[in-house]
Amino acid sequence: MDMIYQECAQLEAGVTFFIPGVGEQNIKFFIIASCTDKPAQSLLTNMVSHNANYSCAKCFTEGENFTIYSKKVRKSTIKVFPYRNDEVRNNSICNNLAIEAGQHGSPVKGHAGLSSVKIPTTTSRRFRTIKHIARFKANEFRSLMHHGSTVLLQAKLPKYRRHFALLLAAVNIASKDIIDNYDIILVKELLHQYVKDWQKIFGLRHMSSNIHSLLHIHESIQFLGPLYMYSAFNFEG
Ligand SMILES: [Zn+2]
Known part of the structure; x- marks a missing residue:
């Protein structure tokens, strides 16, 4: 990370390139x-x-x-x-x-x-069994969410299933190949309802920074496009 940080700082300060037909140009790069x-x-x-x-x-x-x-x-x-x-x-x-x-x-x-x-x-981690769910990384939760949640949630009350469906629907819409303005509004509505209900169901004690960040997913897809374009799951191991 040190190397990346140093290079970012250097790029932000400006680097001189020779561009054919234009000559030398000092170009600055920003994250x-x-x-x-x-x-x-x-x-x-x-x-x-x-x-x-x-x-x-x-x-x-x-x-x-x-x-x-x-x-x-x-x-x-x-x-x-x-x-x-x-x-x-x-x-x-x-x-x-x-x-x-x-x-x-x-x-x-x-x-x-x-x-x-x-x-x-x-860090990177290997995939583990569901016994270790308390220590799951994002990549493991992704597989569980998309492939195992419908089975696992049969054991839960309907209010939990309905609540989880809000998140699942929002993530699937936000991961579509092409996203329009209607999708962005829908993702916002679904995730605001999800976070609001989360506080009612699980209490203030579980309103963590990660849960709060869901309120801003629609801003990211409006700015950068569908989630898959900048998914970092592969780096989670
Ligand atoms: Zn915020």
Whole structure:
């Protein structure tokens, strides 16, 4: 990742190319999109950790602390993101916040400031049996979702099946070869309902950063096209 980071910085500063018929040209390159997991996303976008306040790179949802009491670990605190429609981030606001964070030397509304840039690492795993579902990676959940969920969910109450169907429908529409505006609206409606119902069914304790991010899938497909075009599942191992 260090090499990739250094090269990105070099490309952003500009590289001189010789173009036949034109001559020497200094061309700058900027990252406009990337496929990453949550920790790597925070690092590449120079945002605070995905478990911190204002960690969503798409909107200004703040998140709140949720305390868990259990026998194993008496008391622990996690970050949850209650269902809300918060203001969406844009370039001009975020540029100012990033400058402010750099000047203060501490995060401002999720922007970490230049001193906090770190390099992510990646891992790859072999496919495992369903016994290890608690530790499944995204690739394993993908297979389970598309090939095994209809059988497994027979054992669950209809309200869970209906809820899961929202996600399955949204993912399938968002993965179509060609996506139109109607599909984007449909994906937004399905996933907003899914996240809203998730909070009702599973409670605030499970409104994690990953669940909150589903509210922004329609923005990604509007900006970059169908999900399969930038799927990172192959990198999950
Ligand atoms: Zn958000």
